[in-house]
Amino acid sequence: MTLKLYDTMTREKRAFVPRDPERVTMYVCGPTVYNYAHIGNFRPVVVFDLLYRVLRHAFGPERVLYAANVTDVDDKINRKAADEGVPIATITERYLAAYNADAAALLALPPTFQPKVTETMDAIVAMIAQLLQNGAAYAAEGHVLFDTQAYPDYGKLSGRPMDEMIAGARVDVAPYKRHPADFVLWKPSKENEPEWESPFGPGRPGWHIECTAMIDQALGLPIDIHGGGIDLVFPHHENERAQGVCATHDHTYSAFWLHNGFLNMAEEKMSKSVGNVALAHDLLKEYPGEALRWALLAGQYRQPLEWNGELIDQARNALDRLYRVLDDTARFLSGTGEPPAGGRETDAMRAAYDAVFAALEDDLNTPGAFAALFQLADQVRAAVMAKNGAQASAGRDLLVQAGGLMGFLQGDAQAWFQGGADEAFKAKVEELLQARQAARAAKDWPQADLIRGELAALNVEVMDGPAGATWRIKDPS
């Protein structure tokens, strides 16, 4: 089986073959850290984290280099800093920390590198100088601009014929541009804006050059995979490519271009509590990160995804079901008293397990992978019901492994169901549970139901099983 990925550039799905299997490189455009990130900003985080995991599995963890940048030089940052009367770094550090915490909560692995513009300034300046030297850039009125006419392939990535686009554009063209599509590589800073020294005069980099320089510095051009949101195809990635190719004289830049679709926000349903629960930071207060991760992967990454409260509930329920299988299996295995070692899975289990990988290798078909995961879970449950400890154990291991490849099911099942409960709370619940058990033993049903009601008031749901009662935190709704 081979990994197949859809490349925006060639508009086709094709086999992924890295330039060097010992050193697979991926770069993804990250956030501008001036605020809490919208949940939509985390779709690429989760999607490319999944790809990162798949690549690590395929080529070996230490052979995959993943760089996800952070933009910490930006007008919006400047404005925010001015509003609060604090240095730029105060803003960027605050929101970078929040961003990384949120990404971690969504179970995204930390990338190998997280380059920042402020730490790449030398490389940016050097690359601009190189472009000037190569005749692909020119200076005008304190700016340095990229000369799109110097790059015949310009527009190829986004599939835009330049003349038509300019004809239809509603943009004012700066008078110092030789061609309307030319874009800024370096520009003078305005009053009170941060600025850096350069051979072209003091100033700051334009938007696109930073990524190209960060890629070259962190990974080295060309790379195997470049990812980001679909909105970045033009102009950002088109420009990146133009710069990179003209600076390095290597035509690849990135062998594959991957772009994730947008989240469709249904504003009417989103307001479960109040206002915009659309910030990942806020959503994470209400839902387990693992459920949000599942929701973000509920659709194939290139398709638009309907984002609403129901989607999150469904994701949570889906994980409930898988964790329940894990939990029931654990109970069964501990009940049998003999931890079966070296058990063997059934063919159906193995087939489902393989199907998870096959789906992911097909351009990250996460819905297909989920379907296979459920198939596997069903097989494990069947083994438990058949009281086949060896098969249950082996199947459970496969399920945890397959889920793990996608970043799921690595937590303790009890923790999933009782997530967020502290020790004092658990003790309180146990106390009520025992009182209820006593009432049940005495067949005092009214009393037992009364206690169930008390637990319900604590947002706890009781489940009576053959081995006693278990409990879980109910849905937040």
Add this chain to the structure above:
RNA sequence: GGCCUGAUGGCGGAGUGGUGACGCACCGGACUGCAAAUCCGUGAACCCGGGUUCGAUUCCCGGUCAGGCCUCCA
């Protein structure tokens, strides 16, 4: 105005030139003191109009609707 995507059951969402996955929800049954879970089972969809084909949800054309980009927004 130009360019580009998409349209599948109540909801989310795969896939395919010929019995339309999967999950959630719903309904019936089993089980249960109650409830949950679980098990068995039922029902339910391919935007509209043409074309190609023995046959189209799938391919082509047109339309409608929705979304994205052309304004440093994933």
